[in-house]
Amino acid sequence: MADTLTSFDENPHGLVDFPMAKEQTCPFDPPPALKRIQDEQPLTRVRLWDGSSPWLVTRFEDVRTLLSDARVSSNALGDGFPHFNAAGKARFQSNHTFVNMDAPEHPRMRKMVTRPFMVKRVEALRPQIQAMTNELIDEMLAGPKPADFIEALALPLPSLVISELLGVPYQDHKFFQDQSAVLAERDAAPEKVVAAIDALRDYLGQLIQAKRKSPQQDLLSELVTERVDNDELTDQDAVELSILLLAAGHETTANMIGLGTLALLQHPDQLALVRETDDPAVVSKTVEELLRWLTIPHLGRRRVAAEDIEIGGVVIRAGEGIICAADIANRDPAEFENPDALDITRDARKHVAFGFGVHQCLGQPLARVELQVVWSTLFKRVPTLALSGDFRDLPYKHDALIYGLYDMPVTW
Amino acid sequence: MRIEVDAPKCVTSGQCVMIAPDVFDQDDDGIVIVLDENPAEGQRGVVEESAAVCPAAAIFVIED
Ligand code: HEM
Numbered sequence: 001m002a003d004t005l006t007s008f009d010e011n012p013h014g015l016v017d018f019p020m021a022k023e024q025t026c027p028f029d030p031p032p033a034l035k036r037i038q039d040e041q042p043l044t045r046v047r048l049w050d051g052s053s054p055w056l057v058t059r060f061e062d063v064r065t066l067l068s069d070a071r072v073s074s075n076a077l078g079d080g081f082p083h084f085n086a087a088g089k090a091r092f093q094s095n096h097t098f099v100n101m102d103a104p105e106h107p108r109m110r111k112m113v114t115r116p117f118m119v120k121r122v123e124a125l126r127p128q129i130q131a132m133t134n135e136l137i138d139e140m141l142a143g144p145k146p147a148d149f150i151e152a153l154a155l156p157l158p159s160l161v162i163s164e165l166l167g168v169p170y171q172d173h174k175f176f177q178d179q180s181a182v183l184a185e186r187d188a189a190p191e192k193v194v195a196a197i198d199a200l201r202d203y204l205g206q207l208i209q210a211k212r213k214s215p216q217q218d219l220l221s222e223l224v225t226e227r228v229d230n231d232e233l234t235d236q237d238a239v240e241l242s243i244l245l246l247a248a249g250h251e252t253t254a255n256m257i258g259l260g261t262l263a264l265l266q267h268p269d270q271l272a273l274v275r276e277t278d279d280p281a282v283v284s285k286t287v288e289e290l291l292r293w294l295t296i297p298h299l300g301r302r303r304v305a306a307e308d309i310e311i312g313g314v315v316i317r318a319g320e321g322i323i324c325a326a327d328i329a330n331r332d333p334a335e336f337e338n339p340d341a342l343d344i345t346r347d348a349r350k351h352v353a354f355g356f357g358v359h360q361c362l363g364q365p366l367a368r369v370e371l372q373v374v375w376s377t378l379f380k381r382v383p384t385l386a387l388s389g390d391f392r393d394l395p396y397k398h399d400a401l402i403y404g405l406y407d408m409p410v411t412w
Numbered sequence: 413m414r415i416e417v418d419a420p421k422c423v424t425s426g427q428c429v430m431i432a433p434d435v436f437d438q439d440d441d442g443i444v445i446v447l448d449e450n451p452a453e454g455q456r457g458v459v460e461e462s463a464a465v466c467p468a469a470a471i472f473v474i475e476d
């Protein structure tokens with residue numbers, strides 16, 4: 001075993017540092033070192049920023065097994081939890097929500113906010129999401145070239161949708177987009193993260209009080225009138241949940257729209273299939289394959305073992321950290337044929353880009369509809385859409401919790 | 413082929429409703445409901461896929 005490890009960049013303790021760097025030449029692929037680990041030592045220990053040494057899980061089947069094991073805990077407040085960094089630790093401690101809870105609290109709290117994310121409720125929003133998309137594309141086309149695609153479409157669309165759903169006035173978008181961006185920064189100072197959460201907490205707290213006086217048809221009003229007033233939630237719980245949802249609605253879908261569009265522009269043969277089709281099934285497959293191939297939550301699902309767990313010939317001891325690396329698991333050749341090829345005609349639905357187990361993404365039906373609407377519309381409306389400049393020179397979010405692009409100049 | 417679900421385990425991911433909308437639906441809280449307990453053989457592919465991708469392992473396909 002020791003022999004195989006020497007091919008990696010070792011630190012003095014003999015463990016590989018995690019996360020590793022992506023290859024400069026391919027901004028879409030997971031770090032090459034992860035592929036080697038998956039081939040040679042799929043369950044291994046790595047070293048994190050704080051000197052801790054959690055387990056790294058790289059095979060698709062092992063990732064699914066552990067993420068659906070009740071002995072695997074999401075509790076980020078105790079010892080052993082492998083935090084992303086000091087900022088991530090500060091974030092979880094300040095904004096404590098069901099993301100970092102286990103049963104029985106997790107399902108109880110998650111259920112408070114499931115309604116608006118149901119498949120049928122989200123489908124009913126599709127015409128509205130389509131209208132928003134059309135309008136944003138119109139505005140982009142009416143403006144100067146090149147345009148920043150992130151600013152023109154990738155960020156405003158999910159931001160508009162989640163604001164509408166929660167009942168947060170979109171006119172305040174500059175404020176909550178900026179605060180959400182701080183939460184996603186990997187190397188932000190912990191105080192900066194706590195300050196951003198405090199600012200969101202003040203803002204959403206006041207908004208929730210206003211909803212109590214004059215409730216509307218939105219999730220924040222529903223939380224107050226149906227949950228807090230029935231003593232199922234405290235005011236504080238409602239505020240923490242709304243911070244989570246507002247931030248989660250921003251950090252993820254926006255990056256997926258940006259990076260996914262770039263991936264299609266770099267694969268013109270596949271883009272042509274999307275542009276030429278009127279079949280929703282083709283678009284839906286495209287969305288699933290891009291979710292798999294890009295796996296933008298690129299730093300792994302973080303957990304801690306609550307009991308000893310035997311898996312793949314190793315024993316993960318109670319109290320040891322676990323990182324399930326979904327990005328490389330979604331490239332596992334045992335699960336996906338020719339996994340490094342982007343192939344929008346494959347059936348990729350089983351990917352773990354939304355996680356797996358009880359914490360699997362709550363917003364996935366919404367994210368899917370947004371992505372389907374964007375990619376079924378964009379290339380038809382703007383058939384000449386092209387990147388302005390070299391894709392290798394773009395500002396990739398290597399330093400963020402969710403991978404994507406800071407900006408992306410496009411022309412047409 | 414008979415479908416059983418363990419509704420208390422459901423985490424409202426909506427995956428089954430997306431993959432097999434003729435067989436599964438969600439109640440007002442997003443929890444899975446079975447629309448068709450004895451789906452036609454033609455549904456086998458999507459039903460088995462739903463069971464396989466269900467993040468909560470809450471769907472069972474039973475052969476009587
Ligand atoms: C393409 C877009 C998205 C991606 C790739 C994504 C990815 C993920 C992943 C990987 C998890 C699992 C976290 C874990 O197991 O540790 C997750 C959880 C979650 N996501 Fe998303 N997400 C997306 C969009 C959204 C949207 C639009 C919302 C809506 C507000 C949302 C809300 C949530 C929430 C609340 C959780 C926590 C679920 C729990 O702990 O039970 N996500 N997401």
Ligand code: SF4
Pocket residue numbers: 417421422423424425426427428429436442443444462465466467468469470471
């Ligand atoms: S796939 Fe599983 S968790 Fe998701 S809605 Fe269906 S039964 Fe529930």
